[in-house]
Amino acid sequence: MVDPVMLLAFVPAGLALNLTPGADMMFCLGQGLRSGPRASVAASGGIALGAFIHTALAGLGLGALIGTVPVAFEVIRWIGVAYLIWLAVQTVRHSGSAGDVPAKSPRRAFRAGLFVNLTNPKVILFVLAFVPQFVVPEAGPVLGQFLIFGAVLSVGGFIINGAVGVFASGAGRRLAQGSRVLDWITASVFTALAIRLAILERT
Template sequence: MLEVARSALIDPAVLAVYLLAAGAMILSPGPDTLYVLTRSIGDGRDAGIASAGGISVGVLVHTVAAVVGLSAIFRASELAFAVVSYVGAAYLVYLGVRTVRDDGLLVDGSTESAANPFREAVMVNVLNPQVALFFLAFLPQFVDRGGHVPVQLSVLGGIYALLTMAYLATVAVGSSGVRQLLVARPRVAASVRWLSGLILVGLGFRLLISSVLG
């Protein structure tokens, strides 16, 4: 047991490089950040934080997939990659259309959307095969091949999930403040709702096009 624990340790210098690289990746704008922004502005801080939690759980799912080799299926099978890409793209388009049509968003006195932001965020992240391939390519660069690779991958993925949660929760809290300003301005709020929805639709088509073009 002690030997396994030692083999699972990650060199501090390598870990420092990993933290810098992971931080840069997390700070790069993408579907996850935009989804949290949309839910925070549309439904409030709690929905935004729940979305951040869902995205972080999605990161853990991809980590487990990388550890057991499921992500390699997407790399080896064009059909599997295409199917998940189409489902993920369709889901993002659905979320965008629903956002545009939801007149209850950003209306004074309205309740939060009936949709579960945590569950939706998990699906947004998990149904993106490009994220799966990213973890399959990114995490192994920071493991010691002579050590206990599955445990090291799990530790690195867990750290990535924690960093993701910290960043996206900050985004959720900060962007939810914008909601208070928009509630008092219905016309601006409607424009923001449309913009948020169209962004999600655009992300869906972007995922679809990138998958088709390879």
């Protein structure tokens, strides 16, 4: 279904991209700081699923619609910006509350990671630009090849982003002794991601 040579070339290229710091990695870092290792791994799982969905949409041709219709791109982008700002505000609002607000559950972290990834239209534009370079129509169904390449990207991203979040959770436990500092750092991460998404361009 996939050209073996192309798959061998795709794996290291995909891992190199997974290792490049970006919005997904920063989001998992923020989850690790605020809610611990389980939440950061769950958030990484949500992000991985979102990336796979983006790849599937690109294989179905729906990604091209988002890439060419400005309104669709803008609507998705600003939903993502609003959600990240909401996360930042909620973190600060509950900062220093009596007894401390419980850390985000893995289920909620998973949903948040999935939503953050799906509302970043830049991801699907990246998939449309990157994955087709490795697709060989003669090797089998194009959608099947997109799904396999998407699985490679998702698994690599899940491992790397999850590891970053787990590492950050160690720092988070130490920072947790410093009152509101941890919450403000986490809120700053969410705000920075919102700003990054707000100012991104289509190309």
